Amino acid sequence: MSASNEQANKPKKQMRVLVIQLARLGDTIQSLMALRAAKQLYPEMEIHFLVRERFSSAAKRVPWIKEVITLPTDRILEPVLKGQQNEAQALAGLARWLSPMIHDSWDMIINWTYSDASSYLTALIPARIKLGYSRRRDTTLSATDGWSHFIQGVVQGGVEQNIHLTDILTTQLLTALQIHLGEPADEGNSAVTSKAFFSLDLTGFNERDLGLSWRDPSRKWLGIQLGTGYATKNWSPERWSKFASYVLSRHPECNIVLLGGQEEAELAKRFYAELPSKLRDSKQIVSLIGRTPFDAWASIVSKCHWILAGDTAVIHLASVLGTRVLNVSVGPVRHAETGPYGNGHYVVTSAQACAACESGDFKTKTAHTCGESITAEAVYAAWSYASSEWAHRRQIGLENHYSQLGWSSELGNVRVYRSKIRNANDGGGVVYEALIQRSLRIQDWNAQVMGHVARAWYCGWVPPIGQEVIRSTVSPTLIHRLRKMAETSDVLLKICDEAKRTATTLQLKSATMRSDKIMGLQQREQLRDLGRKLLELDQLVDRLVVTEPTLRGFNQMSKVLMHNLHGDHLSELGKETAEAYRQLHQGITILKDWIQHTLKLAKPVALPRAPLLALEAKKDLTT
Amino acid sequence: MAANGSTLQGEITENPNQADAQSAERLLLGLLRALIAEQDIPALTEAQGMARPAAPAATPEVNA
Numbered sequence: 208m209s210a211s212n213e214q215a216n217k218p219k220k221q222m223r224v225l226v227i228q229l230a231r232l233g234d235t236i237q238s239l240m241a242l243r244a245a246k247q248l249y250p251e252m253e254i255h256f257l258v259r260e261r262f263s264s265a266a267k268r269v270p271w272i273k274e275v276i277t278l279p280t281d282r283i284l285e286p287v288l289k290g291q292q293n294e295a296q297a298l299a300g301l302a303r304w305l306s307p308m309i310h311d312s313w314d315m316i317i318n319w320t321y322s323d324a325s326s327y328l329t330a331l332i333p334a335r336i337k338l339g340y341s342r343r344r345d346t347t348l349s350a351t352d353g354w355s356h357f358i359q360g361v362v363q364g365g366v367e368q369n370i371h372l373t374d375i376l377t378t379q380l381l382t383a384l385q386i387h388l389g390e391p392a393d394e395g396n397s398a399v400t401s402k403a404f405f406s407l408d409l410t411g412f413n414e415r416d417l418g419l420s421w422r423d424p425s426r427k428w429l430g431i432q433l434g435t436g437y438a439t440k441n442w443s444p445e446r447w448s449k450f451a452s453y454v455l456s457r458h459p460e461c462n463i464v465l466l467g468g469q470e471e472a473e474l475a476k477r478f479y480a481e482l483p484s485k486l487r488d489s490k491q492i493v494s495l496i497g498r499t500p501f502d503a504w505a506s507i508v509s510k511c512h513w514i515l516a517g518d519t520a521v522i523h524l525a526s527v528l529g530t531r532v533l534n535v536s537v538g539p540v541r542h543a544e545t546g547p548y549g550n551g552h553y554v555v556t557s558a559q560a561c562a563a564c565e566s567g568d569f570k571t572k573t574a575h576t577c578g579e580s581i582t583a584e585a586v587y588a589a590w591s592y593a594s595s596e597w598a599h600r601r602q603i604g605l606e607n608h609y610s611q612l613g614w615s616s617e618l619g620n621v622r623v624y625r626s627k628i629r630n631a632n633d634g635g636g637v638v639y640e641a642l643i644q645r646s647l648r649i650q651d652w653n654a655q656v657m658g659h660v661a662r663a664w665y666c667g668w669v670p671p672i673g674q675e676v677i678r679s680t681v682s683p684t685l686i687h688r689l690r691k692m693a694e695t696s697d698v699l700l701k702i703c704d705e706a707k708r709t710a711t712t713l714q715l716k717s718a719t720m721r722s723d724k725i726m727g728l729q730q731r732e733q734l735r736d737l738g739r740k741l742l743e744l745d746q747l748v749d750r751l752v753v754t755e756p757t758l759r760g761f762n763q764m765s766k767v768l769m770h771n772l773h774g775d776h777l778s779e780l781g782k783e784t785a786e787a788y789r790q791l792h793q794g795i796t797i798l799k800d801w802i803q804h805t806l807k808l809a810k811p812v813a814l815p816r817a818p819l820l821a822l823e824a825k826k827d828l829t830t
Numbered sequence: 831m832a833a834n835g836s837t838l839q840g841e842i843t844e845n846p847n848q849a850d851a852q853s854a855e856r857l858l859l860g861l862l863r864a865l866i867a868e869q870d871i872p873a874l875t876e877a878q879g880m881a882r883p884a885a886p887a888a889t890p891e892v893n894a
Contacts, residue, residue: 230873231873234873259871283862287866301861302858305858313846323864324861324867327857327858328861331854331857333847334843336842344849351840351841352839372875379838386838387839569875
């Protein structure tokens with residue numbers, strides 16, 4: 208046996224990993240998907256998963272998770288909120304709950320919550336490697352790695368970018384594992400999604416009692432979830448009802464099952480009120496709202512042919528179980544980041560951004576009106592196209608399909624996307640391809656640029672510039688914006704150059720000092736001037752971004768990078784600052800390349816001489 | 831290679847120890863208050879309540 212084989216066959220030491228996910232169920236499922244990919248490549252990971260008690264059901268059904276630790280938020284917080292306990296008593300309770308985790312020995316903590324609370328938790332638990340948000344000794348926030356900088360500066364900073372959250376988490380973890388554990392044993396081509404992703408406990412659950420029958424293979428089941436957990440992300444139940452009417456009246460082979468929690472009962476009432484009475488009383492539609500614990504819910508979702516819903520956990524559950532999804536994405540949602548993951552899912556969004564979309568306010572509580580322009584007809588047309596792909600093989604365009612249904616007028620109100628997992632050579636990850644050709648909006652263009660920049664920063668490999676930009680979608684409005692942006696990005700690039708030089712000078716000058724605190728007056732003046740210059744350059748970027756908001760991502764990244772400098776001495780801080788500006792410089796250079804590429808793409812192209820001559824010859828023959 | 835490979839490995843502590851009592855108390859208090867503030871659980875993509883990062887720290891005024 209060769210030495211390398213011996214090495215490969217040697218049992219690897221278990222790596223104890225604590226994953227902190229205190230967000231909602233949808234984020235939990237996306238984390239599980241990313242973990243599954245990592246576990247397949249690095250089976251030595253022993254995964255312990257920390258989750259809120261109320262969202263723990265999914266993690267508890269994953270067989271390769273060693274332990275699920277739950278955060279009993281209600282038990283800890285309720286006594287304080289009700290005034291039955293003071294802060295000190297609550298702290299004692301929290302410390303007792305935390306104690307076993309602090310005394311355990313962890314090789315790695317992955318904080319995938321990206322929240323305040325989770326950052327304190329990460330800081331409190333000792334581990335050799337930490338990813339995600341944590342806290343420094345002085346309790347200020349610390350983003351421990353490059354992807355966390357990107358999440359803080361761009362994703363949470365409300366800047367559009369086009370890398371899906373599942374891809375970000377997967378890449379972040381796999382890169383760190385590769386650095387710490389080396390190359391994985393196999394290439395990891397096994398599928399992450401599967402009908403058997405969860406080990407479900409269906410004891411006492413009889414689907415036939417609920418009016419569901421999967422036995423007849425000629426019947427198609429559609430699961431619809433009316434609510435999303437946030438009223439701002441709900442598409443109206445009246446429109447869902449009209450959509451259901453179209454499906455059931457035009458597709459007698461279809462059944463619909465309504466899914467969701469008890470909190471969606473009111474939406475279900477409105478749904479039924481809108482439904483024609485003959486459908487309301489038929490067996491074609493079953494409501495299981497408030498009647499399905501996690502295991503039953505997951506089992507039903509895995510057996511449905513389609514899941515239709517807004518931005519909520521069920522689309523991630525369906526993705527992981529390999530059920531196709533049609534996602535009506537309305538409200539404060541960026542589907543490129545949190546849409547259904549995998550091949551062949553559909554996303555329907557409004558064609559027109561509402562005022563809240565335009566202002567970039569994507570807080571979950573902000574009301575958006577964009578959903579009002581999406582009609583039941585538009586969604587039905589998209590779904591009927593998607594569900595008949597096996598017949599038309601996408602040889603006819605979606606526009607033709609709308610036209611055949613007599614709803615061409617709906618085309619102007621929606622954007623329809625189809626998800627696709629890119630080939631690794633094209634950059635990998637999920638991409639949402641537009642099925643209706645429309646002018647490329649500046650924010651969509653910028654999202655592609657920011658995604659490209661992130662790949663260059665953190666993956667070290669990028670696909671060719673602008674490979675997904677289609678010439679016909681480059682509008683005069685976009686060209687006008689890009690020309691303006693070209694000038695501003697030149698200025699930004701110069702500022703980065705100057706800041707990089709200034710920081711390097713700061714590094715070199717401070718490296719010759721014996722102390723950061725004791726220095727000659729002249730040295731002090733020089734350092735002060737350099738520091739002041741850096742601040743002025745930073746303020747200049749602030750002002751520049753006011754004139755060109757599309758560059759906001761770089762400004763926010765600059766602030767995140769400066770906030771996360773961790774050197775103890777001035778010379779180290781100078782070096783890190785120069786490194787940060789080098790990174791920004793690289794990003795802005797990519798932006799400039801994108802601008803040039805897009806402007807070049809839009810230039811009128813002269814026909815080659817040969818075809819022109821052929822045309823002229825033809826003309827001569829006919830005259 | 832990525833712009834700065836060292837930023838991808840995460841925060842490394844060769845001999846991780848528990849936070850000292852004073853820091854632990856501050857962190858624990860921060861945790862409790864943040865949990866109270868996050869009762870309406872924010873989405874992962876949503877900007878959190880944390881203070882946005884401030885101006886560059888690498889200046890003599892701040893560090894000297």
